[in-house]
Amino acid sequence: EAGVTQSPTHLIKTRGQQATLRCSPISGHTSVYWYQQALGLGLQFLLWYDEGEERNRGNFPPRFSGRQFPNYSSELNVNALELEDSALYLCASSLGQRVTQYFGPGTRLLVL
């Protein structure tokens, strides 16, 4: 069974640009979560989508947004990129709203 997949693996952008990160959950999972892992800041919760709806949001500015598609895949958009957005962005999925989350390999975003 395929795990959570994320694309691209690496992304290089310049300050002010927009970045789009993609995530495909484990087959049958309807919940998708996004986390940011920045150097020195640890793992921080960004967004949670379930059944196409945003269920919860972490303490991040509105330029971090996303959506979940009918096939439960998800997209994270980061607008007006800042240098401190450089981080590993991890996507996780779970079966419905059950708490056990399974993580993908991440997308490493570098903002120059």
Next chain:
Amino acid sequence: AQSVTQPDIHITVSEGASLELRCNYSYGATPYLFWYVQSPGQGLQLLLKYFSGDTLVQGIKGFEAEFKRSQSSFNLRKPSVHWSDAAEYFCAVALGDSGYSTLTFGKGTMLLVSP
């Protein structure tokens, strides 16, 4: 709000020696508890989880963890460490309420294994 503390930033263990990584949580009720491992440049792999029942939980790769309510702890153990266990380990907590399952992570403990 719940919080998770991993007091050790780095731990070095000799190969073959036993390992214990500490995790303390702050939450009014019994949360759901997890340990994840992250190899360099990789995502997180679930090692084990505790929801309820037996307080000693077995996981993958020979790891186990013990939930101690009185100490608000969920320490990870392994009787004999292998060089391939070198990685960063994260303890995480989730609220058990329905529909609110985001994870709060500790800062992580980096495990170094010496020959």
